[in-house]
Amino acid sequence: GESVGLHLPTLSVQEGDNSIINCAYSNSASDYFIWYKQESGKGPQFIIDIRSNMDKRQGQRVTVLLNKTVKHLSLQIAATQPGDSAVYFCAENKGGDYKLSFGAGTTVTVRA
Amino acid sequence: GAGVSQTPSNKVTEKGKYVELRCDPISGHTALYWYRQSLGQGPEFLIYFQGTGAADDSGLPNDRFFAVRPEGSVSTLKIQRTERGDSAVYLCASSPSSGSAFREQFFGPGTRLTVL
Secondary structure, three states, X not given: OOOEEEOOOEEEEEOOOOEXXXXXXXXXXXXXXXXXXXXXXXXXXXXXXXXXXXXXXXXXXXXXXXXOOOOEEEEXXXXXXXXXXXXXXXXXXXXOOOOOEEOOOEEEEEEO | OOOOXXXXXXXXXXXXXXXXXXXXXOOOOOEEXXXXXXXXXXXXXXXXXXXXXXEEOOOOOOOOEEEEOOOOOOEEEEEOOOOHHHOXXXXXXXXXXXXXXHOOOEEOOOEEEEEO
16 A cells, blocks of 8 residues: 555645645655655656755755654645645655655645 | 557457557656556556566566566567456556655556456
């Protein structure tokens, strides 16, 4: 079965606010956790990843937090924009492996 | 530069028919992956190619599914005797084969397969 999954299937956010997307995982053997964004009619697009020995990683307007104690992963998007409306997937990867195991996704809708 | 392209974008077929789905990866990417995405779900791994060889086909659901990559570039996913349960979006991705590349896979737009 799937080893990653998301807490909420949908999230509505006011433009300009910060978004927090959550993901719970069960496979402690994963070496990396990755966030992908999928816009309607397109394939998933890589956003950011974090190694399992890290707690936090920042990118451009995004921050990923990893809490290994409770097996929880989150993606924070600062100053959410209309272009951030999409489905967000967390995925896991074992170091040296090539497969990505995806969760079910959270649909983020940005309100103007 | 050009991304991963997939053809056709949509395919409607009848139960029992044979279909081929094509993937053109990013030039120079030696790793190629096929995933299947059902409505409302995340992509599910099917098969991985390193060059011309299928390094892992453990995700193929049964022997009706087969994929090739004869020259290490374009890949074709072949489905025989299609069933209604095969209806999904079939995604292709590619990446270089080094370091963190496996985590940053470049996906095509997918082929939406509908089996009537």
